[in-house]
Amino acid sequence: MTVEKVRLWDPVVRLCHWSLVIAFVGDYFLNEEGDGWHRWLGYYAVLIVLVRLAWGFVGPQSARWSDFWPTPTRVKGHLSALFSGEDHHRMGHSPLGALVMILMLCLMLGLGISGFLMEEVDYFWGEDLPRDIHEFMADSLLVLVCVHLAAALFESLRLRENLPLSMLSGNRRKR
Template sequence: MDRAARTTVRLWDPLVRLFHISVAGVFFANYFFNEAGDDWHTWLGYYAAAWLTARTVWGFVGPRSARWSDFWPTPTRLRSHVTALLQGKDIHRLGHSPLGALVMVLMMTAIGSLALTGFLMQEVDAFWGAEWLENLHRWIANGLAGLVSLHILAALVESLRLRENLPLSMVTGRRRLPPDQH
């Protein structure tokens, strides 16, 4: 076994990876290509909502790296992470960093909010054509686009800073062990 194989561990399980690629694909398709209210937009929204539900449950019953308790962005964790970053210290952590977890939770909240507002606009007669709800849905989608951009930028910056391909770990499910855990 070579050194690289000995220093990597399985981190992201298939459900987490499928959730990630599924909601990323749905968001990209619905934000850039599908017309709001069209059948594809609606059905892909339901698909994303189903994945969000599965991922939420998986956060309680899945493996350690998928569990909310492993990475929930508590004030203490966030403060410690921000302090370390301001001091120029590298944070090598398997799984989400506290700031990464915060952005992930915000993105998941936005996806859930998009699902709810979309459902209300599409399925509840009282909200059919409600301009304020359409504006809210659009505002949330634009906010999610900003969070997605921040997520991608942070993954790239941290990959360069830590000399580790973080996006690749979401594809392969494997990640190098932090230096202090070899």
Template sequence: MPRASLRLWDPLVRLFHASLAGVFVANYFFNEAGGDWHVWLGYYAVAWLGVRLVWGFIGPRSARWADFWPTPTRLRAHVQALLARRPLHRLGHSPLGALVMLAMMLCILGIGVSGWAMQEVDALWGADWPLQIHETLANGLCALVAVHVLAALYESFLVRDNLPLSMVTGRRRALPDERGD
């Protein structure tokens, strides 16, 4: 008998994820650095960070910071489960996934601020440190994105569920204890 599915990711979280993923791919791989599209998509990404920050306090349970904040206890339990190669069944972000998500969000904020500074500081004082910070954070974000994708695939294998698909559909398979079985 197929398992029932639960609503997990609300439309705003899914649009946030798709928007930032799209901006990252466009700006890192396709748009000319400093070009109009690059700049405006950067502002768009930073605006989404602001929306997501607020949504973490007022959105549904799976979007709330309190639901997935990577506390030391949660992180320790997740690392122990990974080392034992046993699944950590949890709806929403895993503790390590939340940590990577927060790191990616901080990188995007830093990229946005340094991108703005490249235009403002460079024009005023001729400094090149904003460009160095911008490039370093963009490359760091690329590495975090790779970790994020690989970890989602690995966790999908462990929990025997398609986690990337749940971000597209907003639904995830219910676990036996979540259905009352």
């Protein structure tokens, strides 16, 4: 039996996704805070977030904010389906997945801004607030990344579909 696939994630969405993965893993686990690579990966991540933000208005339907914005009605419907054990299959982001994605993008942008402010510490008269905010956002993003990975694995098992593979290939099983 042949499974029909549809093109879901375009190359820009996948490039943004994997670029942010590399930037976050590189800065959180591999680079020292404040060194050149850390700083440049942070600038790169901000650029990628801005590209993804713009792509949400001009990209294909599955990349558009209007397609998956987590409205209260959409989130309530998704939670209701989860608690009742029903399938809530969408070709793109689920409402809860969209909420986590948006929070992760906001945290990446916030990390870039707070990291920049840390470089400009003279403006803050030696205050530690930008560093504290930066560290809090980085740790919060790590938690959300873990939630994102766990949810992708959970939904893959529940829906019997390899969701992480679709972010590599761009294709998803047609329902």
